[in-house]
Amino acid sequence: MKLTPVLSANWDQKDLFTIDGYRRNGGYSAMKKALAMEPAAIISLIKESGLRGRGGAGFPTGLKWSFIPQGDGKPHYLVVNADESEPGTCKDMPLLLANPHVLIEGVIIASYAINSNQAFIYVRGEVVHVVRRLQQAVADAYAAGLLGKNIDGKGYDLDLVIHAGAGAYICGEETALLDSLEGFRGQPRLRPPFPAIAGLYACPTVINNVESIASVPAIINGGVAWFASMGTEKSKGFTLYSLSGHVKQPGQYEAPLGITLRELLELSGGVREGHTLKFWTPGGSSTPLFTAEHLDVPLDYEGVASAGSMLGTKALQIFDETTCIVRAVLRWSEFYQHESCGKCTPCREGTYWLVQILKDLEAGKGTEEDLDKLLDLCDNILGRAFCALGDGATSPITSSIKYFRSEYIAHLTAGQCPFDPVASTLFAGVNA
Amino acid sequence: MTITNNTENVVAQAEMVTATIDGFEVSVPKGTLIIRAAETIGIQIPRFCDHPLLAPVGACRQCLVDVEVNGRAFPKPQASCTMPIEPGMVVKTQLSSPVAEKAQRGVMEFLLINHPLDCPVCDKGGECPLQNQAMSTGQGQTRFEGTKRTFPKPINISSQVLLDRERCILCARCTRFSEQIAGDPFISMSERGALQQVAIYEKDPFESYFSGNTIQICPVGALTGASYRFRARPFDLVSTATACEHCAAGCSMRTDVRRSKVLRRLAGDDPAVNEEWNCDKGRWAFTYATAPDRLTTPLIRNEMSGELVPASWPEAIAVAAAGLSKSRAAVLPGGRLTLEEVYTYQKFARVVLGTNDIDFRARPFSAEESAFLASHVVGSTISNADIDSADSVLLISFEAEEESPIIFLRIRKQVMKRALKVGTVAPFLTPGASKLNAMLYHSITEIESFFTNKSLILVGERAAQTPGLLSKVIEIANSSGAKIAWIPRRAGERGAIEAGAIGNLLPLGRPVSNATARVDIAAAWGIASLPSGPGLDTLEILKSAATGQIGALLIGGLDPFDLAEPAIALAALDSAFVVSLELRESEVTKRANVVFPVASVTEKSGTFLNWEGRERGFEQVLKDTTRVSDLRVLTMLAEALAAPLNLRDSVSAKAEFDSLGEWDGERTPAPSEPIVAAPTPSAGEAVLITWRMLLDLGSMQDGEANLAGTARKANVKLAAETASEIGVRDGDLVRVSTEAGSIALPLEITEMPVRVVWLPENSFGSQIRRSLRVTSGALVRIGSEA
16 A cells, blocks of 8 residues: 555645745645535535545534534534644644645634634644744735635635643644633543533534544545545545654555555555564554554554454554563553543543653562552543543553553563663663 | 422423333433433432532432333443433342443543542531442442542632632533623633642632632532531531521522531521522621620619610619600611511501500611502512513612622522523613623613513612602513512511501501401501501601601611711601610610620521511521510510510510401502602712622621621722713722712723713722711712722
């Protein structure tokens, strides 16, 4: 299987991020085409294309748009979730840095389709250069008559606001994002009502991932058949896979859904020299780990799910045999503890507890019973927490114990971590 | 706990839904949450964040159950506090689902890892939902071997509420109550994860009038009251169902006593009146009854020394009886008595003293008000339910949050639930009115378009201070079909009206002027006839006493500085033979000839009638007291005067009152007074508007410094134009003065009519009647203090 650069097609052009650079490559032509269509026709087209949410859950994008009640007399909102914070996930930020206008074009088309005149991009505030680039792109689009009143002379009005988040992983959860956008503390909301009925300011709201919206212009231009020619039966199209960690050429690889890690490793030069693959995440740290035995799992929604994990954000973090699984899992768990919003008991208290046990285990303290305790605690968090953050916090723990129980026990037998932490670093061997 | 205040209506109207819980079929009104439906068949699902009067949140995850709808099971257990019952739903709680059972045990275990094991020193221990549910749903041994999260121990979030963050399980009941019910979001969650905590903004402490409710609904010992903290263990307390003696809302309460000492009061559960809430005054203002100046023995004035000296009961009774029989006597019972007591006072006046000179009103009033009370208030059946169903509510001379906080909560609930339209006739939009999204009107003449025939006018007792206002209210109600309800400030006033403790009314609305009515009551009392002449009102009585036409006064609760003209009252007290029935030393006892110490509400039983006329019966809290109630003193006096009242106790007084029956004869005609134009101030003058704040220098709040600490700071309010006219800016000291005295307070520029000045009536630094000796509507001078 080969790469299919669509979103990343022209990332090598220095000025792609400018409105001129984007237009030179055919930018905003899909918008012209879409504004000439009936909004309902756009929704049908996206439905037919089989585009599924690229933020992790894989919900069909067109179906989501069709949930917005039309003719209800209420304002509708489009909110783009650009609060990319999942450990390992690094697709939206490079995309926005390289090509912010593709998102803006997607926003215009999506907003038009759902009959919205106000859209927001909620972008991770720590990535200041991306915030600035987006703000400039929006200003340029306004100046070019692509946003604001009577867009492109077609009588359609749209305002787009860039909102910088203040640094909370939980605000990537769509309802917490809405609360944050409204100016409240970001904590997930009770559902129902679902955002499609009562989202931002209690009005019908579509919340989509950056990549989902950015894929829309290409689908409008390329058509359903072209889009469906890529990918697998139920997971159609192209997507960005982010490879990071112990891999020779880390980065974003845009490929059809269903590609395997074996193929991606071939494209990226493989695991770093002299080392072998130990474990990897298919979709960021919230998705259960895979090992070398999963190299041929097709990386689409169904393939990954049937192998016991989730496609998630397609953040492939690669770890070679120098990595201590306990240490890696502890680091992730510390992240979840730090980012738990505190609203619900299992996630708030559970992550606090998990970290303490893992710290002991990494230091070689404890007994094998602690592993069973860990698994039992994870069972008490998974599916008991208010939102998916709690579930995600258990994934690395349960999957790592499943595949690497003996390594945990080795810590306990040795009374300390049997790994040299330096060996897993980039600077390993530099002073040797 | 309360389901909701309008459960009856819901049950009557709602479509029923049938589902199965643990194999038992249950039919509940549509929209009923699983957790509530389970309660109806006796299945208790553990819970913390859930509260029936707060919006569902699903945060604590303690109430997880397995749910199946249309044969499809949810893949994971669901929070039963957020999910309504659906037809055919199959619910399996911890009793029949091992998954739900384990989920609940797991959540309980998580809640306990960071909870300190300080139950032995925690106020909540013994009545703690966490403790109780840890017993039912927790495990005997902890598996947690790590380090607990710690915080510095309790911090004050107001002078009366302390927060122990270690104990907090972050259910957010307190913050949700403050936001959803009270409208005072002074507390909120901050930080995240295990460090999440309830917080205040450092410059804005938790100064809500309803803050005590957060302590009561806290399911752990995280929020404690400064006044009760470390005073008792719940299992040492003896609880009595009581009614609040402060305002006319008539909240149901629970009073807790340890070793004959009242230690705390809690809001009672009465959906029709106060749901499960009360205000901080009702909760904490009870130490006045144990103040050091509490009277303990009868006192009589030594004629030689002029001093009050302790006397025996028989001696005091004899002296009082002699004094009352010597000359024309009148009765001023005050507005804080129980129905039984005030009924006894008026019977005493009519049977023993042979006079209609009785008036319960110990506050500014008018003859117009007398007619209004007789025509529109006595026998009125307008109730809280009318607030719940009104199209719109107009507040006239009534600041609901300050003067009757539970009515405020009731109105606010409707404002939040169905955007009930509220209007207020006031000089400016108070914080309370703005929490009701009220429209502000400066004059009653502006508002006729406000009304429909389902409007409700709530008019406060201050309306009597504006001549013609009550007549205008009646006129508007007559033309629009709106209902009128009158809301006094004191707990005993409605009872006093029904009992006939006013010159123009006999019990239950019988006009004194009506011969049939007099015969009616005389027959019931077994006497030949009743006095027929119209009784004097409070002011007339005091004037007559000051000039010697009335020689003796029998006085219950009265403070001369509550009256419109304190000087006349003081002169009357100085010149008449005064028999005072009092709790504590007062301006009256200081001048009385005979003083009888009487029982406080905790030392007697009885009934208040709240503003609705609803009976608020309460039991005697301190069973072993030797205190004597007003009623017993009056019966002793009556016997000494050879005119027995035949009322042994509150039970017989109530029975006699109840036996009198409704009056179906003619009613007193409504007043029809013209509106009198307000005085026109010139520059440097202003029309004074004033009312009492909930927390102020009222004598029934004495001795409770923690409560007083959350009182609003007094200030002067002026419009910007008025301020610039006298050359002052926001925050400057402004002096407000009359011939009698002056008050200087910082200015708060407020959007209000020009040349109008507002001051609190009886707050620290602003005691209008003592300093200025005027009432609302008076012309006062204003000027810069600099």
